[in-house]
Amino acid sequence: VLKNPVLSVLRDINFSSILKQSNFIKRDIGKSPYLIILHFLYMFIINKRISTFMKQSSDSYKKDVYYRLLKNSKYNWRKLLLLSSVKLISKLHILQKAADTRVLIIDDTVEIKRGKFMEGSCRNLWNNKEHRTVKGLNIVSLNYSDCYTDMMLDFSINYNRNQIVNVNENYFHHKSNAYKRRVEGNNSKNNLALQMVNRVLKSGIYADYLLVDSWYAKPNFIYEIKEKGLDVIVRLSKSNRIWQFTGKYKTLERLYTRVKSHKSSKLGNYNSIKYSYVSTTTTHKTLGRIKIVFIKTKDNLIPIVSTNINLSDIEIINTYKKRWNIEQGYKDLREYFQFGKEENRIYEALIARITLSFLAYNLTSYINRINNEPQTLGELFRNLECQLETLAIS
Structure with missing residues (x-):
């Protein structure tokens, strides 16, 4: 039946x-x-x-x-x-x-x-x-x-x-x-x-x-979600007006230039796309301590932020892939x-x-x-x- x-x-x-x-x-x-x-x-x-x-x-x-x-x-x-x-x-x-x-x-x-x-x-x-x-x-x-x-x-x-x-x-x-x-x-x-x-x-x-x-990647939005007890992993827009960090290196470009010169990049791939990645932990005036993983492909630089700074680079990348x-x-x-x-x-x-x-x-x-x-x-x-x-x- x-x-x-x-x-x-x-x-x-x-x-x-x-x-x-x-x-x-x-x-x-x-x-x-x-x-x-x-x-x-x-x-x-x-x-x-x-x-x-x-x-x-x-x-x-x-x-x-x-x-x-x-x-x-x-x-x-x-x-x-x-x-x-x-x-x-x-x-x-x-x-x-x-x-x-x-x-x-x-x-x-x-x-x-x-x-x-x-x-x-x-x-x-x-x-x-x-x-x-x-x-x-x-x-x-x-x-x-x-x-x-x-x-x-x-x-x-x-x-x-x-x-x-x-x-x-x-x-x-x-x-x-x-x-x-x-x-x-x-x-x-x-x-x-x-x-x-x-x-x-x-x-x-x-x-x-x-x-x-990146459309939803606004500091106030991420902060409100974090206040509800939920960590956020988000791709950032490369806007210096929206994303300003505390300390000497205030923009994404300057952060990437600094971290690339101090740390060696690792290699990865997503299907046929090959990329290198490197990360840094920094402070944002609204969000506090955050971790940024910079993913560099042949054509693009993709910054991904995690409010959970204890995650490894590959954990952040693999989790964001689920999007x-x-x-x-x-x-x-x-x-x-x-x-x-x-x-x-x-x-x-x-x-x-x-x-x-x-x-x-x-x-x-x-x-x-x-x-x-x-x-x-x-x-x-x-x-x-x-x-x-x-x-x-x-």
Whole structure:
């Protein structure tokens, strides 16, 4: 008899209780939110649109039922994602080793959207992949990784000054989930990141380090994270205005020149990229004692700072490499879980679709981890797709 792996995991984490805590109520949509969300998870994992799913499944609901769930302004989608992630991570503890490094990773991605009336979409967003400005969504997200499993914990949509549709024009009560979610996008990306880290730490998720790229590498941001008891490993921007150190050697360039002349560099490689590295410990007026590892490639000098000065150079480098897990996560989300393919004009529906993509990704990552023979996410995805298409979906 075939088992439904997705349904089994949802039962294990008591998903119905999580829905109640997140304000998902049946009377608002006329059908069980549990079953509707289960259908959405099936859609993402077997990679089907709502219309295709309705044609192929005899147990599907009418289209209005799915859209009523997506557009509802009362649901707390953030709480749903975070509580389910907390449960999944807690179940991984028995598989984790004491030596495993657990990290939180902050990053943002730009998803191109061409719709003229999509709430939250902005013009003039820089897209690193396209190397040009585009129209779309700027999504700041927080990821958890323990070396073997990655999970998306939280996200916010950030606006610039070029919003296509003003998301604050629709009236919502100032205490509603919809209102809070809409207005938060006016905050800076650093503030959004701080709020996300706050929520995750309060939920009880433990991590050794927070990893961020140079965009978030501001002394005040790092200081606030450090005050919460979390060490930070971050790539620095080469800005003498932002980064001034105490003592004789105040800039990154002068620090590097001095340390290179006093210490011999060591060699390393990352895939096909060869590099040399050397480190120093210095003092910053806001952060106190910090350790900087200078990585020199053929074309670039990359300074990486750790607030934990007891780590070795190679530990700092290897830990920071884990930041690329979130880039792979975005890639898998786009390829397998319909992330970036949202076409909803309404902001609440957009938040719901992204949350469901992240939830499907987390469940799949968890299923892969608890398997006796872990696969690549692509292999597991194809196996789950076959299993769910074989099952009578209900």
